[in-house]
Amino acid sequence: MKKTGSQIIVECLKKEGVDTLFNYPGGAVLPLFDELGSAPFRQVLVRHEQAAVHAADGYARASGKVGVVVVTSGPGATNTVTGIATAYMDSIPIAILTGQIPTSLIGNDAFQEADIVGITRPCTKHNYLVKEIKDLSRILKEAFYIARSGRPGPVLIDLPKDILVDSAEFKYPEKVSIRGYRPTLEGHPGQIQRAIHLILKSKRPLLYVGGGIISSNASKELFHLSEKLGIPVTMTLMGLGGFPGNHSLSLGMLGMHGTYRANMAVMESDLLIAVGARFDDRVTGKLESFAPQAKVIHIDIDPTSISKNVRVDLPIVGDCKRILSKILSLLEKEETHSFREGLHKWHRQIENWKAIYDMNYQQEQIIKPQYVIEKMDELTGGEAILTTEVGQNQMWAAQYYKYLKPRTFLTSGGLGTMGYGLPAAIGAQVAFPNRLVIGISGDGSFQMNSQELATAVQYRLPIKVAILNNGYLGMVRQWQEFFYGKRYASSSLEGVSPDFVKLAEAYGAVGLRATKPEEVVPVLKKAFSIPEPVVIDFVIDPEENVYPMVPAGEPLNQMRLV
């Protein structure tokens, strides 16, 4: 049967199981929107294309499905770039459909023309310009397959207007075959056997896990491995929620703002088992002194992650979930009781580190941001979905909330994108209309995409935005305090931000404010009880810092604790 390009796209999206689109229309893509108008997808009209991608990203992280974005050509497409780069750095599956001017005009500097395939080449997993309608359904099939398989990532499909309008015979390709793309899923059996051998020989093993645990849905396997052998677990920012934060074997986050015991454990460990993590500079600190005593096992689906920064003794390329379950099944045949007993000393050492220094702050007359997050944790029992912006708010949200389950902590880890949290909260709430979704924000970050309050109100998405308002670009201020002689160049927002309560009300959301510590819990309770979007302005200590802190480029045991 003949169909137009736009109709083919709708059919393909249905076949891929898409139920939600985040979109923003415009001239070149109008034929597709004309078709989408009667298509059976939930469609969320955002207020800026960057937010469309962040929302699709939040939707994808929370649900595990591919997020889908539809925008127009030129500025519509270029506005998505930050969102795409954010998703690329954190390996989030998204399909971005961009309108494009007709093929006959490409290259002529036509109105709203941008070479978006050229622009996004280095920040997509792959991208396509559809030049002939006969390729359209194959490209869409490939795009979704590439986005969600292997190491996931964003895939962009550029759709010239004539392709959307032209007709062709529609035949949905049932299978994908890309000879240059065959991700390795099963780990090498010999390597797995050697890994088990190394693990059972170790005295101070440490599991260092990242976002790969979450994207491969390997939390259960990780939990069983850690519990069976008694191996402590430290998580990267991206790995939070991959292992229950309240478990006795959880050391919390490691790295620049990691816990004292996690960073000390890395320095003292004799076997580091990295799973779905990529040895980012924010994790390792000074590379030469990272895990100096440890042999390193690295399990990762992406071969380029292995030995990129840290020399690995035993690499295993493959899907984390499959490899961990293989290890677990092989361990059934091993005697592990005495190994576990042997870790007693290691566990005691970790307890000692915890006794020397644990996350702490002094609650004074003015609200401390840590107190806000801690109370959120208590009131929600670790069951909410949190999104964050970037900077101090992100680090406090990582340190003081105990994430119990995967896909409950959504944050821009790799790119560090301010303006991510609010649209990501919208995406998560769309995926889970009945769950509590909290967007942790700063007064700076909030203003990078605050227009999305209109989206939340339009679709009655009851997100709670908690602004930790310190009147500064807080993390910039902290660096200026520590490393730039307290010269606060361009980092103060004191007295120049809008009244966030009134701003919320202007959008039709609810605005609340807390200025004293005793108001924090009542305000949170009230916000959680309102089934509408709520913005809470927490007026916090302007000069509170994030501790511990390992200055950039220093070894992990060089932590500033106060």
Place this chain on the structure above:
Amino acid sequence: MEFIWSLEFGDWNLINMRHVITLLVENEFGVLARIAGLFSGRGFNIECLSVAETLDPAVSTMTIVTRGDDQIIEQVLKQLNKLIPVIKVVDLIDKDFVEREMILVKVLATEKTREEILRIVDIFRGKVIDVGAKTYTIEITGDEKKIDALLSLLKPLGIKELVRTGRVAMSRGSKAMTELT
């Protein structure tokens, strides 16, 4: 010895090993941009690159000469493999292989030097393919050493222009690239 034909991204480090990498890629638009972008974006250097269709018009073969220490080359190979239109990547430096390059060189030819130029071309089994009033244009094919040697002899006589194709390379023996591991 550096020439204008070399595309350099990042620092030229002579301590680093030279590697000849050959690739099979999908013959589709944008592939060269993806590969060039990978090298520039990650700070790898390309000494030279050549690309053309294979017997199968859907597939192109590329030869890239690059330099780097082991860790860099490992990343180069892995990152190339990660590109979706890249079908196969082989680092020939681990194999026994032949490499060739063709150059066209326009040399000043005076009364005094004409004879000498012809002699040199003969020794190197080159060809004079164009004769001008004051120049010879010479075609010659060979490996890096041969071409460098020829150029060092012609240089004192006056080279007006030089064009190089970049290297092409192939493993020795009966195995095709698709059969190499």
